[in-house]
Amino acid sequence: MSKNTRVILTKRPVDDATPDCFSVETVEDEALENGQVRVAVEYISVDAGTRTMLRGEGFHAQVGLGQTILAGGVGRIIESTVDGWDKGQAVRGGLGAQTIATVMPKMLEKVDDTVGSLSAHLGALGASTGVTSWIGVRKVAKPQPGDIFVVSAAAGAVGSIAGQIAKRDGAHVIGIAGGQRKVTYLTERLGFDAAIDYKNEDVNARLRELAPKGINVFFDNVGGPILDAVLDNLAMRARVVICGAISQYGDMDNVTGPSMYLRLAERQSTMEGFAFFHFPESVGPAGAELRTWLDDGSLVMDEEVLEGIERYPEALQFMFSGGNLGKLLVKAC
Ligand SMILES: NC(=O)c1ccc[n+]([C@@H]2O[C@H](COP(=O)([O-])OP(=O)(O)OC[C@H]3O[C@@H](n4cnc5c(N)ncnc54)[C@H](OP(=O)(O)O)[C@@H]3O)[C@@H](O)[C@H]2O)c1
CATH class of the missing domain: 3.40.50.720 (NAD(P)-binding Rossmann-like Domain)
Incomplete structure (x- = not known):
């Protein structure tokens, strides 16, 4: 049985989202249900908009107290009950700030992991970047x-x-x-x-x-x-x-x-x-053109990576204090 380490919201932030608003816990994963896949999360995207999800109300989806922080991520399937979503497949989606995500494939997108690092799918090629x-x-x-x-x-x-x-x-x-x-x-x-x-x-x-x-x-x-x-x-x-x-x-x-x-x-x-x-028809063409520029070296997307899921709260604070150059990521495992 796998174990998941996740970052949960324990207190709604006032002004800064300081690390004391979060806690990190490790729980045993339950058996996979039919229709689910299990993903080992490699990189988690740190996004400015996440701060607006910690209020309990608003334009963006909201994180409840005790819930895992919502975040985009990339990783690989480690267990599957769904045909066509095989072990080893690289995927991207709303995996959350955790090391193992148990989700339905409709929440995921398969990504090409043959060129460059998986992290590029959150940075230069990512929807929110x-x-x-x-x-x-x-x-x-x-x-x-x-x-x-x-x-x-x-x-x-x-x-x-x-x-x-x-x-x-x-x-x-x-x-x-x-x-x-x-x-x-x-x-x-x-x-x-x-x-x-x-x-x-x-x-x-x-x-x-x-x-x-x-x-x-x-x-x-x-x-x-x-x-x-x-x-x-x-x-x-x-x-x-x-x-x-x-x-x-x-x-x-x-x-x-x-x-x-x-x-x-x-x-x-x-x-x-x-x-x-608001521009769903442009997501594909945007990704394709960005991929071309990334591959020919004409687009710079520097990344700043904090290692370890327990550093996610620190990463969010780092962004709001202006620490990052380029895309900020947490390497989950
Ligand atoms: N419309 C959309 O669909 C969409 C999607 C994704 C993101 N966004 C928006 O895009 C913006 C950038 O997001 P990101 O995730 O790429 O973050 P980011 O630019 O990588 O990091 C945020 C940067 O904002 C600056 N900053 C922080 N607090 C500030 C303040 N009080 N005044 C001025 N600058 C401040 C910091 O740089 P300095 O050192 O320069 O202060 C920090 O590095 C955010 O506003 C986000 O909400 C919009």
Whole structure:
């Protein structure tokens, strides 16, 4: 009989999701029922949106007290009662923050494990990472050659790919991120045209300097004061794309709206939000194109991996303190 080690929610976080809100327990797995498969989870995706699932109410699916934290993962089937879902098959799905997931195949997707690491299926090729960036840029933001394209949380998973796609599409890309290490990463490793360190620079002043004629497209992952600073610097007929607002996730009952939103009227501009699942028809094409870029080496998706399921709570806190460059993952086993 296998044993599963899982991370459960023990207390609803206030502000930060600190490690004392979680506990890690090991339980014996029950016998597999007909129609189920058992998966050994290899990598767990750490996602900003998970913080909004810990409240008990909201837009995203919610985690109940005592329940396993919801999370995307990749792994391999170790036991199966279902034809066509054989032992050894690599799979991706909502496996949860645990080492062994017992699920129905309809919750899973088979993945190709012949090229590269399985972790790429959560990062560059993952629905809540690369595919979200692709949809946000290609289907919503639609930058044109020469456009000034600004992206926030630019050194993180979604932001770093969004900026690279906009650059491929001919935009002039400016990333906003926290700290000099991230500024150097954006310009030197990812090839962005410029970067702003929002922790140590005046974002509004730097945007005026870097984009004196205004910003055409803003891909926002952060919200709050950064969104306001960009709104204040929009060009005429600009597009502001709301992908996320991580600065607000710690207190979703008191979200701070943009005080500069009237710039949209002044500059005949639009603001549009999206989630990747609003574009189901684009998930396949996005994954296929991202795979091509990953294979030819033209897409950079760095990964930061914390080893051990018990480090999942630490990983979530690490992300919210801005520790990660690229995709943050936990290696479960
Ligand atoms: N629309 C969709 O379908 C969809 C799907 C997936 C994700 N998302 C959104 O995409 C965004 C990025 O998510 P991700 O999972 O890829 O995370 P990520 O960008 O890899 O990590 C989050 C980053 O946000 C920055 N950050 C944290 N707190 C901040 C604050 N108060 N102010 C400014 N920056 C802060 C940190 O970088 P710094 O060091 O730069 O602060 C951190 O590294 C999130 O808003 C998420 O909700 C949307």
